[in-house]
Amino acid sequence: MKLFDTIENIISTLNVETITKERKATLQPLIDYIKTKSDTQQTIRINFICTHNSRRSHLSQIWAQTMAAHFDIKNVFCYSGGTEATALFPVVAETLKNSGFEINTISKGDNPVYSIKYTENEHPIIGFSKKLDDSFNPKSEFAAIMTCSQADGGCPFIAGAEKRIPITFEDPKAFDNTPQQIEKYNERSLQIATELFYVFSLINIKNGNI
Secondary structure, rough: OOOOOHHHHHHOOOOOEEEEEEEEHHHHHHHHHHHHHHOOOEEEEEEEEOOOOOHHHOOOOOOOHHHHOOOOOOOOEEEEEEEEOOOHHHHHHHHHHHHHEEEEEOOOOOOEEEEEEEOOOOOOOOEEOOOOOOOOOOOOOOOEEEEHHHHHHHHHOOOOEEEEEOOOOOOOOHOOOOOOOHHHHHHHHHHHHHHHHHHOOOOHHHHHOO
């Protein structure tokens, strides 16, 4: 699938050699989950969960859906949620826009809803902050990926999840309203993109698709 040019260019610069052996071990359960589903031609549902569903969980959801398209992994549906709903942080939308995603605001207000496209013809990702059990998200047969340690510790049980996998990221919120804000959000976005590139690159490897 042809992604937007800027996204394709960014993907071409990602270096999986930057991922440590320890981090690869952290990512392996997600690889195993996706691979098992893919090999048996089952639908792959992944819900990325953080406390506020405002930063890391959205970046993870969007890059995961994009990487599935990039590697032509079929029947992948990515979601995100939080232990509470707040709003998708505007700098996240800005970071994604700078990375080549086409972003339009569907509705404004305290919790805006965004249309996020990575290619011309696929359905856009709908981005907004929601609780993990929101009706927008799957109720069963999904993997719950805990993207922050606070949500991982605060949610000992995720109803309906087939698999619960902690893959936590440092929160770029620490750099809000500092001169480093844009740089650090982009840095976190690229880390997430690199790790999810690595994950999806291994799904069809035995078939020579990479």
